[in-house]
Amino acid sequence: MKKKILPYLLLSPMILIMGVLVFYPIIATFSYSLKKWKLTAPNDIHMVGLRNYVSILNSDSFWYSFQNTLFILAVVVLLTTVLGFLTSIFLNIDVKWSGILLAVAMLPWALPPYVNGILWKFVFSSGYGFMNKTVIGLGLADKPIEWLSSRWSLLLIVSLVVTWRSIPFTALVCLAGRQSIPGGLYEAARIDGGNRRTIFRTITLPLMLPFLAIGITSTSVTAINVFDEIIALSGYSDLGKNILVESYMTTFSFLDFGKGSAVTYLVMLFAGILGIFYLRSLNKEVEY
Amino acid sequence: MKFGKKIGYLIALVIFLILTLGPFLWTFVLSVTPEYAMMEKTTRLLPEVITYDNYRELLTSGTQKGSILITGIRNALKAVGVTLILGIPIAMMSAYALSRMEFKGRRLIKNLLLITMVIPVMATIIPLFRLFVARQWLDDVFWLSTVYVSSYLPMVTWLMANYFATIPKELEEAAQIDGCGRLASFLRIIVPTSYPIILSAALIMFLNTWSQFQIPLILASSLETKPVAIVVSEFMTKDSIQYGLTAAAGIIAVLPPAVTALIFRKFLISGMMGGAVKG
Numbered sequence: 001m002k003k004k005i006l007p008y009l010l011l012s013p014m015i016l017i018m019g020v021l022v023f024y025p026i027i028a029t030f031s032y033s034l035k036k037w038k039l040t041a042p043n044d045i046h047m048v049g050l051r052n053y054v055s056i057l058n059s060d061s062f063w064y065s066f067q068n069t070l071f072i073l074a075v076v077v078l079l080t081t082v083l084g085f086l087t088s089i090f091l092n093i094d095v096k097w098s099g100i101l102l103a104v105a106m107l108p109w110a111l112p113p114y115v116n117g118i119l120w121k122f123v124f125s126s127g128y129g130f131m132n133k134t135v136i137g138l139g140l141a142d143k144p145i146e147w148l149s150s151r152w153s154l155l156l157i158v159s160l161v162v163t164w165r166s167i168p169f170t171a172l173v174c175l176a177g178r179q180s181i182p183g184g185l186y187e188a189a190r191i192d193g194g195n196r197r198t199i200f201r202t203i204t205l206p207l208m209l210p211f212l213a214i215g216i217t218s219t220s221v222t223a224i225n226v227f228d229e230i231i232a233l234s235g236y237s238d239l240g241k242n243i244l245v246e247s248y249m250t251t252f253s254f255l256d257f258g259k260g261s262a263v264t265y266l267v268m269l270f271a272g273i274l275g276i277f278y279l280r281s282l283n284k285e286v287e288y
Numbered sequence: 289m290k291f292g293k294k295i296g297y298l299i300a301l302v303i304f305l306i307l308t309l310g311p312f313l314w315t316f317v318l319s320v321t322p323e324y325a326m327m328e329k330t331t332r333l334l335p336e337v338i339t340y341d342n343y344r345e346l347l348t349s350g351t352q353k354g355s356i357l358i359t360g361i362r363n364a365l366k367a368v369g370v371t372l373i374l375g376i377p378i379a380m381m382s383a384y385a386l387s388r389m390e391f392k393g394r395r396l397i398k399n400l401l402l403i404t405m406v407i408p409v410m411a412t413i414i415p416l417f418r419l420f421v422a423r424q425w426l427d428d429v430f431w432l433s434t435v436y437v438s439s440y441l442p443m444v445t446w447l448m449a450n451y452f453a454t455i456p457k458e459l460e461e462a463a464q465i466d467g468c469g470r471l472a473s474f475l476r477i478i479v480p481t482s483y484p485i486i487l488s489a490a491l492i493m494f495l496n497t498w499s500q501f502q503i504p505l506i507l508a509s510s511l512e513t514k515p516v517a518i519v520v521s522e523f524m525t526k527d528s529i530q531y532g533l534t535a536a537a538g539i540i541a542v543l544p545p546a547v548t549a550l551i552f553r554k555f556l557i558s559g560m561m562g563g564a565v566k567g
Contacts, residue, residue, distance in 0.1 A: 004391065006385075006389070006470060007385040007389040007391040007394075008385075008391070010381040010385040011381070011382050011385050013377075013382075014378050014379070014382040014401070014441055014445065015397070017434065017438050017441065018401065021435055022404050022407070022439075023400075023404075024415070025411070025414070025415035025416050026407065026411055029412065029414055029415055032415070087304070099553065100550075101304075102557060103549060103550050103557070104305075104550075106556060106557065106560070107546055107549060108308065110495050110545055110549040110556070111499065111542045111546060112498060112499035112501065112541060112542070113499060113501065114499075114501040114517045114520065115517055115520055115541050118520060118524060118534065118538050119311035119315045119538060119542075120311055122318055122531070123310070123314055127326075128326075128327075128328065130314045133332075134331075136331050164307075168560075169560065172557065172560050221406050225408050225409075227501070228501045228517075232521070232524070235525065244408060247410050248410065248502075251410075252417075257414060260414060261414055264408070264411050267408055267410065268407060268411045271406055272403075272407070275403065275405070275406025275407070276403075278406060279403065279405075279406070
């Protein structure tokens, strides 16, 4: 009998924390999303069913943010996967200072995303920042460019900064994948007369696919949840907002808890679908 | 061929270093540039005169900006302390139960825990904000830190469970034959053999807590709770932005985690890998 209780006893603090601070709020958020609830009109709170969702899906503001989210998602996933893979090849080369290089490569991941955003804002600042000094110095422009003042250029820079932070994880996962391939396989292939390209195509790539999948799905979740970098690079302006910023602004700036919760639920749906793929790829074991 | 390979590697190395460290170096240059030189319309990258005034102002607690930044750093460290004290034991207990014991609902609990890894902060923060307002927790680093813990538990528990699963069961069985109870064998076998993963987990929690922005933006309302990233953001939005000062604050804010990550790189990397790859 004692044995039966022990596991639950061990799990109870975790269950308590997760229950109160995660699961209860998720359910509560859903119930908020079904209400008309503005902090500016505290006496007028009532159920409106799905009306918040309908009004969001009919608003230009939401679709504008949604486009921005999709843009960031596409650019970040593409660039992170390609550059992360290349970085892993680079880091796999054995040199004296490999350990330090690997640690340096992790820095963008390890540091506060908001502060990273600020560092890059200085690089792309509108006056004589680093980028403008460089383009003018090279004669590519004759006056400073306003990098962060037009929608697509801002979004591209946001995506680059997020990519910069996401590369380390993908590179590391690829590296782990690369190093888990038994050396004997390569030897056998070489004895069988395979050249470098066939070896890459028939051994390296297929065996690394599960690891790439982990990288891609985890990057997708990161890319949908971008918040800090957008605020760092463009403040709370509308220009570069994604759905998450939209949800934050609706809730805490316009104080519309009902609508804000509904926007949040739409993001969660979106992130959740990708998340399930992520968890699947985590759970898959690689076999040789 | 050999020579060509070496050149290729060196080029890759230079590109890698510029792209990784460039923003830090540029921000450092700005932080030691006098304010008047920053507005000069020149393509020269380095300033003619170097000044450490910004650092001096930020690191003396007498000045207004300095004391705000120092309080922010102290708040972040306090939160790190609370998250570690709460998070590590709770994650270890859960990981032990989930990886070493058979009981009803194990799969369900494990899956429910993992699924929260991908849920955005915004999905929970509105009710939490109400809870914090009602209980007057908005000024309290402790309750703020429990919210951080709830966002780390899935990842850290997963990490530890994977590691515990690699410790041979025989070790524990032998200890139990020698008269150790379940608890004693956990403390004497599991805890000492898994110190590398405990250190990795602590490192990941430290870095994440130091980085917090979105949660404290909503749940920390006073100077006594705001962590360092929020303080830097307020330097950025105050009506008169002093670039040099903000740059210096940014450098100060990244130094502690950067140095920690470089020193404990082995544990950081094995922790990140362990989170992604089944042990």
